[in-house]
């Protein structure tokens with residue numbers, strides 16, 4: 001278990017994705033067999049651990065510890081499971097294998113689980129006890145996104161990432177077939193009759209001047225829908241919905257998945273659309289984040305799947321066909337289903353037409369520009385789709401709150417504000433959007449330090465800060481948000497630059513932003 | 519007959535300036551400048567500048583001079599450990615406390631009553647500090663920085679092993695070490711040496727100066743280099759004691775994504791250890807943990823325990839539940855300054 005605590009601590013504290021992958025590769029190198037597989041599964045939150053209530057263990061700890069000393073310790077540490085883990089007297093410390101621990105817990109009958117767990121705790125060091133109790137009491141949590149784990153596996157094993165992505169969703173911990181294959185003992189796991197993920201084509205974003213050497217003979221054009229690009233894979237009895245990076249989001253979208261009465265892999269964009277109106281991307285995020293989803297959410301945030309391509313239809317691979325041929329097959333195959341739509345192509349002749357189309361798209365809700373595909377392009381590696389997106393708006397906002405993502409030491413989730421109504425004693429600052437701060441590691445560190453030093457109040461992982469840090473941001477549109485004080489929210493907010501000094505111009509006002517509502 | 523410990527309260531007083539010995543007319547670790555001060559060790563929350571006469575171990579005096587220069591005191595009196603001396607009818611004797619180089623416990627004996635002011639102390643073997651000595655007494659004045667049963671420092675070897683594993687995982691990344699410049703820094707260097715690391719270790723300003731003083735006082739730290747004088751060096755994969763911004767500003771060319779390392783007893787509890795946002799939080803402390811604190815009280819076996827800074831409540835409760843008298847001693851200016859645990 002020592003190797004696992006080292007891995008999970010490293011993943012929790014590492015400042016960059018590269019470092020996180022380094023910890024995982026080190027773990028893959030140093031462990032083997034089921035230990036390695038279970039460790040990987042825990043890191044990416046693919047293992048269903050049996051759960052216990054920390055309070056149940058408290059009783060058995062209090063048989064051996066003064067209750068007052070327990071209460072004082074709990075008061076200091078705050079967290080019950082950590083308090084119990086640290087105070088647990090372990091009379092027989094020895095190194096337990098990861099697989100042994102997991103399997104003992106897994107096969108334990110419900111009524112024996114606590115005894116089995118206590119036996120294990122008796123052999124573990126404090127940091128191991130803490131980790132195990134956290135895993136069993138705190139609910140599932142990914143220490144590393146699956147996409148990063150897969151690319152670390154690829155770089156560790158020298159097997160192509162796309163091949164790993166393809167089989168990943170068909171495997172279960174401790175991934176024996178995966179490691180047997182990656183280490184060359186057997187051939188690639190069989191995926192017949194399984195819903196697999198196949199890497200999507202890469203995309204290029206054209207600069208704002210747009211394309212110069214395009215012709216209607218070469219390029220097909222469609223609207224670029226704002227939302228989440230997904231792949232719906234259906235084979236045998238299995239149906240899965242994947243994000244662009246192969247994350248399994250099936251449980252979040254039964255309204256889409258349940259309509260899959262076919263075999264194949266179709267792709268497109270998910271949006272939240274109600275009464276024909278595309279709702280803010282924030283609402284889509286809420287849908288993605290809730291797995292399994294709720295009935296209420298299905299009603300309030302209905303999803304729409306805008307299908308625009310396919311890699312396989314009715315067990316026939318289309319990768320070798322040109323886009324013209326795939327489109328023909330797709331149109332022939334497609335029939336309207338609830339919450340599904342076929343994304344149409346747009347006629348065009350000249351670059352001027354394109355310019356106008358793109359201009360037009362700025363007034364359309366849920367569209368952020370145009371997508372261009374080569375008529376003769378096959379669905380194979382090195383083929384690229386082009387996006388000609390509307391220039392985003394830019395402005396400067398001030399930091400209001402910083403938040404750590406679960407398990408992270410970085411304040412990466414920032415709530416930014418604009419100037420509200422003028423009142424006596426100056427204008428208030430109202431939140432207008434939340435953004436994931438993606439800046440260089442050193443700058444992120446400086447942001448962390450600034451937030452630590454300027455914290456006004458703490459609410460769990462959230463800190464409110466004094467005004468004094470500004471961010472140059474871009475956003476694609478302004479959306480109405482009646483529940484917010486500002487009455488609006490900025491969509492697709494991205495940080496362009498951290499401004500360490502107060503900007504010269506006055507902070508943008510909510511009023512000015514409101515004028516951009518379309 | 520009166521308890522000896524009860525009697526102690528009549529001649530040893532807690533005042534605004536700190537612990538004051540009435541018949542001897544001196545203070546122990548005063549919080550502000552006094553006429554005569556007995557100093558347990560040179561950490562900023564125990565040794566303040568501006569006292570007229572200062573009695574302390576020769577190492578403590580050396581560190582005070584390094585930090586305060588002329589303000590260390592008008593008259594500096596080095597005290598030999600284990601040699602009693604008499605001040606105004608009070609017999610005073612210094613014993614090693616094992617906290618940092620030169621740190622002492624001070625025994626005060628007056629009219630048959632023995633009081634030990636232990637300052638900060640630890641029981642772990644530390645190659646850079648003389649080992650703590652058990653001094654029998656009637657009243658034992660103890661710190662309780664980690665006075666909760668949660669706190670149990672793991673063996674230092676295991677923590678150093680973690681550091682070596684991280685290095686092996688990332689041979690190119692520089693280790694940016696954060697450690698208090700007196701004590702923690704040198705102990706970490708000595709432990710790294712003990713684990714077989716013999717390459718040059720780089721140190722920033724104050725950490726380098728303190729380490730040089732350690733070397734002059736006879737503690738071998740191996741090859742240490744001043745960071746300031748190493749401008750041209752490639753620090754890829756090196757071990758460097760310096761603040762992160764100094765490292766990045768001056769060596770940004772070769773140092774990318776350094777591994778930040780911190781060492782503290784507080785890291786035992788997770789909630790706290792995340793606050794410093796360090797990549798490698800090592801549980802290494804210069805203070806006793808709970809098992810050592812309680813073991814020490816049992817070994818010293820005083821009639822009464824006076825508990826200073828830290829989690830007094832649990833320590834006092836523990837003593838009382840074992841039929842030992844105990845009380846909190848609230849000394850001013852003793853919390854959080856300089857030291858990191």
Ligand SMILES: [Zn+2]
Nearest residue numbers: 561617638857
């Ligand atoms: Zn100290």
